[in-house]
Amino acid sequence: MLSLLSLDTLYVNACITYASLSAGYYFLSRRDTLCYRSAPWRRVLFGLIAGLVSLHLTVNKLYITQEAYYSFEFVPILLVTFIAGWLPGVLALLINVTFTGGIVLDNIVLSLMLLPMLVARVWRYNRLSPFLIVISLLTLFRLLVASPALNERQMQLEGLIYQIISFLCLLICYQALSAMRRHLSTFFSAQDSARHDALTRLHNRHALSKHLSELEQSGTPCCLVMLDIDNFKQLNDIHGHLAGDKVLREVAFLLREANDGGDFIARYGGEEFTIVRNDNRIADCVRHCEYLRKRIAAHPFRLPNGSTIVVTLSFGIAYHSGQAPMVAAFRRADAALYRAKELGKNRVVRS
Numbered sequence: 180m181l182s183l184l185s186l187d188t189l190y191v192n193a194c195i196t197y198a199s200l201s202a203g204y205y206f207l208s209r210r211d212t213l214c215y216r217s218a219p220w221r222r223v224l225f226g227l228i229a230g231l232v233s234l235h236l237t238v239n240k241l242y243i244t245q246e247a248y249y250s251f252e253f254v255p256i257l258l259v260t261f262i263a264g265w266l267p268g269v270l271a272l273l274i275n276v277t278f279t280g281g282i283v284l285d286n287i288v289l290s291l292m293l294l295p296m297l298v299a300r301v302w303r304y305n306r307l308s309p310f311l312i313v314i315s316l317l318t319l320f321r322l323l324v325a326s327p328a329l330n331e332r333q334m335q336l337e338g339l340i341y342q343i344i345s346f347l348c349l350l351i352c353y354q355a356l357s358a359m360r361r362h363l364s365t366f367f368s369a370q371d372s373a374r375h376d377a378l379t380r381l382h383n384r385h386a387l388s389k390h391l392s393e394l395e396q397s398g399t400p401c402c403l404v405m406l407d408i409d410n411f412k413q414l415n416d417i418h419g420h421l422a423g424d425k426v427l428r429e430v431a432f433l434l435r436e437a438n439d440g441g442d443f444i445a446r447y448g449g450e451e452f453t454i455v456r457n458d459n460r461i462a463d464c465v466r467h468c469e470y471l472r473k474r475i476a477a478h479p480f481r482l483p484n485g486s487t488i489v490v491t492l493s494f495g496i497a498y499h500s501g502q503a504p505m506v507a508a509f510r511r512a513d514a515a516l517y518r519a520k521e522l523g524k525n526r527v528v529r530s
């Protein structure tokens with residue numbers, strides 16, 4: 180019954196598996212790469228795709244004899260387990276089991292194949308070698324299981340060729356999905372570095388310029404705040420640059436923590452920060468800056484040498500009506516900050 184001509188079934192199955200999983204993976208990795216730590220709904224969706232593909236593959240079996248056959252249904256289950264963890268793997272298995280007769284021999288074998296992978300948590304390693312071990316064992320297992328049915332020499336040879344090609348298809352699918360994962364995660368991390376400051380993880384100056392020009396183009400009013408740590412040079416000189424870096428990180432944390440309405444917070448450069456407030460009521464902005472000033476001045480900054488210091492900030496605020504150029508508001512905020520420094524620092528000044 181087995182014939183090399185039937186290899187086209189294998190080719191079609193491999194193409195269906197790869198096309199469906201890669202399209203699903205790409206769709207679910209639009210903001211960040213899908214992995215075993217991603218949100219449950221994304222992993223569930225991936226498992227659903229794999230389950231449906233697996234169901235489809237149960238139809239396309241390659242019969243060796245009337246009773247014995249090779250099928251490709253375990254491949255999507257195995258691939259999603261390696262790529263995105265136990266949740267999509269188990270879900271795909273459950274879908275397959277539910278719609279293919281429940282607890283029957285096929286499904287028991289399928290579950291037994293998945294079990295060691297779940298125990299070994301193969302998705303954590305993200306390396307080719309565990310995958311190679313798993314598919315080599317599977318190939319051996321499938322050859323051994325089918326060997327009683329492959330009684331002629333010609334059939335044994337064809338069974339072996341089928342399994343080798345099946346092994347290669349699996350390997351290619353895995354490698355292609357892994358390459359996509361690598362490229363996507365490189366892209367997302369490059370995008371993240373282009374938009375964020377490495378030290379504080381706040382938006383960087385480039386992201387700030389982009390945000391401001393978008394607001395300018397849409398004519399959206401906003402409040403612009405320039406903040407500067409007081410006497411930061413002295414802090415660096417006395418306690419060292421590592422202590423300075425720690426203070427910068429902690430100030431960024433406090434600014435982020437106090438963010439009440441999705442404000443855009445950026446490190447403008449050095450010890451200067453910018454906040455673009457969505458709420459365009461200037462009185463509210465002054466209140467918020469006063470809160471930040473007091474909160475930071477009251478915060479004990481613990482330095483790497485164990486000592487604790489007080490850090491203060493000066494604030495300059497300007498209102499952008501949405502009509503005038505953004506650069507004008509920016510200059511006014513900067514001038515207000517300059518005045519805050521002149522007036523003795525640790526204060527909020529509005530233009």
Ligand SMILES: Nc1nc2c(ncn2[C@@H]2O[C@H](COP(=O)(O)OP(=O)(O)OP(=O)(O)O)[C@@H](O)[C@H]2O)c(=O)[nH]1
Pocket residue numbers: 378407408409410411412413415419420421422423424427448449450520524
């Ligand atoms: N540790 C550390 N220091 C930085 C970083 N970027 C800039 N600085 C330092 O920040 C200091 C800024 O000094 P100044 O511009 O004189 O400001 P200041 O001492 O805060 O003075 P006022 O603004 O008038 O209160 C300089 O000593 C810079 O070397 C950084 O990423 N890490």
